[in-house]
Amino acid sequence: MDQMRAARLHIPSRTLTIEDVPRPVPGAGQVLVKVEAAGVCLSDVHLIDGTLTPTYLPGDSVTLGHEVAGTIAALGPDVTGWTAGQRVVLQAGEVRDGRLLTRGVDYDGGWAEYALASVGTVFALPDSIPSEQAAIIPDAVSTPWGAITTTAGVRPAQAVGVWGIGGLGAHAVQLLRAVGAHPIIAVDPVPAARRRALDFGADLALDPADPQLREKVLEATGNRALEVAFDFAGVAAVREQALAVLAPKGRLVLVGLTDKPLTVTDGTRFSYLQHQILGHYGSEENAVPQLVALTEGGRLDFSRSITDVLPLADAAKAVQRLHTKDGDPIRLILRP
Numbered sequence: 001m002d003q004m005r006a007a008r009l010h011i012p013s014r015t016l017t018i019e020d021v022p023r024p025v026p027g028a029g030q031v032l033v034k035v036e037a038a039g040v041c042l043s044d045v046h047l048i049d050g051t052l053t054p055t056y057l058p059g060d061s062v063t064l065g066h067e068v069a070g071t072i073a074a075l076g077p078d079v080t081g082w083t084a085g086q087r088v089v090l091q092a093g094e095v096r097d098g099r100l101l102t103r104g105v106d107y108d109g110g111w112a113e114y115a116l117a118s119v120g121t122v123f124a125l126p127d128s129i130p131s132e133q134a135a136i137i138p139d140a141v142s143t144p145w146g147a148i149t150t151t152a153g154v155r156p157a158q159a160v161g162v163w164g165i166g167g168l169g170a171h172a173v174q175l176l177r178a179v180g181a182h183p184i185i186a187v188d189p190v191p192a193a194r195r196r197a198l199d200f201g202a203d204l205a206l207d208p209a210d211p212q213l214r215e216k217v218l219e220a221t222g223n224r225a226l227e228v229a230f231d232f233a234g235v236a237a238v239r240e241q242a243l244a245v246l247a248p249k250g251r252l253v254l255v256g257l258t259d260k261p262l263t264v265t266d267g268t269r270f271s272y273l274q275h276q277i278l279g280h281y282g283s284e285e286n287a288v289p290q291l292v293a294l295t296e297g298g299r300l301d302f303s304r305s306i307t308d309v310l311p312l313a314d315a316a317k318a319v320q321r322l323h324t325k326d327g328d329p330i331r332l333i334l335r336p
Contacts, residue, residue: 039067068110156180
């Protein structure tokens, strides 16, 4: 059996190693994809540090990587409509037996030379979009897109706040501008992240430690406060601060993942103002093709999003860089 290189995480020990493993063979309804680019996400860091644990993984090890672009290498016996060599980008997960499974978490992902994909999770990739940029559309772009358009239902001219301008938050700013939100207020403790937010289209970037933060939000919104706030940091203090600057009937959308309890300090105020807290995970099935079309049409540009491209053998280095924010990365890409 042919072999390939893959970055495998042993869940019990949280050990990441580059291994030679059997190259998968596509079965019914599947294609084999030669991976050209695979994104490194903070979720991958959390899987390695033990903050996150796969829910449905059948064994004790998994090939990481849920952001994948490449070319079709082989088709399953019953697959039609696709050809070998065709450029594709993969959905970050799929529903099986009523369960939402995540690629690179609950089943093997794209930190490898090849990856299996069900045909329903494969989308054609135009030649105009580089593989490195396409790879991040699932999750880094599609997750904030789903949070903005589906969970929050943001409408043009609504005042919005974005806490945490990392890989997802930076794209949230760009996407919020694309759907017409105004003003867009970014909040992050890191000066470089605040500069990035302004570069990506925020109208105002604030330090969460600023004692005048509430006053500045009210001034920027004409005393309306925020109709929608997004927590991309997954930090309790962020949620408390965001709730404090929400307008009546405002919505706080939780995108950043954390295993810590969710609390509301002033329950009376929360109820009186009819605030809502909404959880968000992933995106709808049509998000990736929508975003590919918007990118091909020139409405979105992810050329600034790729901080560096590293070989698969440097997967551990990429994880460490993302964890320590070395070089202030937006997205790092692995290339097998």
